[in-house]
Amino acid sequence: MSPQTILDKFNLSGRVAIVTGGPGLLGREFCRTLAEAGAAVVVADLRGEAAASVAAALCQQSHRAIGVQVDITNPESVNNLVAAALGAFGRVDVLVNSAALDPKVDPEALKNRAGDALPLGAFEDYPLSAWQAALNVNLTGMFLVTQAFVKAILGAASDQGSARASIINICSTYGLNGPDQRIYLHPDRPQTFKPVYYSVTKAGVLGFTKYLAAYYAGAQIRVNALTPGGVFNDHDPVFTQNYSAKTILGRMAHKDEMNGALLYLASDASSYMTGSNLVVDGGWTAW
Numbered sequence: 258m259s260p261q262t263i264l265d266k267f268n269l270s271g272r273v274a275i276v277t278g279g280p281g282l283l284g285r286e287f288c289r290t291l292a293e294a295g296a297a298v299v300v301a302d303l304r305g306e307a308a309a310s311v312a313a314a315l316c317q318q319s320h321r322a323i324g325v326q327v328d329i330t331n332p333e334s335v336n337n338l339v340a341a342a343l344g345a346f347g348r349v350d351v352l353v354n355s356a357a358l359d360p361k362v363d364p365e366a367l368k369n370r371a372g373d374a375l376p377l378g379a380f381e382d383y384p385l386s387a388w389q390a391a392l393n394v395n396l397t398g399m400f401l402v403t404q405a406f407v408k409a410i411l412g413a414a415s416d417q418g419s420a421r422a423s424i425i426n427i428c429s430t431y432g433l434n435g436p437d438q439r440i441y442l443h444p445d446r447p448q449t450f451k452p453v454y455y456s457v458t459k460a461g462v463l464g465f466t467k468y469l470a471a472y473y474a475g476a477q478i479r480v481n482a483l484t485p486g487g488v489f490n491d492h493d494p495v496f497t498q499n500y501s502a503k504t505i506l507g508r509m510a511h512k513d514e515m516n517g518a519l520l521y522l523a524s525d526a527s528s529y530m531t532g533s534n535l536v537v538d539g540g541w542t543a544w
């Protein structure tokens with residue numbers, strides 16, 4: 258057998274990938290990247306119609322894909338997701354845990370909170386219900402999906418004698434560093450904050466990643482994190498300038514600039530990598 262070329266190592270032909278949060282800004286890019294590399298893609302999201310739309314667009318480009326509605330906080334729904342993947346494609350190989358609550362600066366929300374005593378997202382006023390909901394999605398949801406995925410992988414290993422899998426947990430620079438709340442200051446708007454749950458849950462993603470990597474030592478299940486920096490999505494000029502000034506490259510990321518790192522972690526190109534965190538942040542965390 259001839260040795261693999263570097264391009265062979267990035268090839269995902271014959272493999273099946275599940276992407277939670279598949280219709281999201283980055284999730285959609287991840288689905289396209291995995292499909293272009295040869296994988297069949299299961300686009301999963303609470304918004305079933307959006308997941309189906311992303312999958313249909315991939316199929317129109319001659320890729321294999323299905324969309325599945327899933328509530329990642331519900332064990333039965335998560336089990337149904339993995340069953341749908343197995344039913345459609347017969348196996349699972351790659352899991353991208355991209356679904357998460359990520360608070361944005363919503364102009365309508367700002368207008369509704371304009372008369373409040375404390376600014377939007379302030380820790381002193383942060384509601385317990387919002388904290389618990391975020392933990393449920395960003396950590397418990399990731400736990401449940403990964404647990405169901407791993408059971409399918411281990412079952413395949415038992416039936417076929419071997420199995421290999423790659424799990425990629427999407428983190429954030431705010432899981433590494435505390436948010437610089439000054440970048441959210443705007444001269445024409447009330448003050449807002451990136452809320453506490455985002456940093457806490459994304460830091461938890463890193464702990465979860467390292468735990469699983471160590472737990473599955475010798476099981477051919479690799480677990481890594483991907484930490485994107487801020488991705489431009491029609492942000493207003495003030496925020497864009499504030500954010501860009503904190504990066505070495507002097508700008509926000511384009512939405513396709515995480516795709517190379519994602520494919521690297523999903524494929525055999527990263528076969529000697531587990532328990533690690535790949536940071537793609539334009540230098541945000543380097544100074």
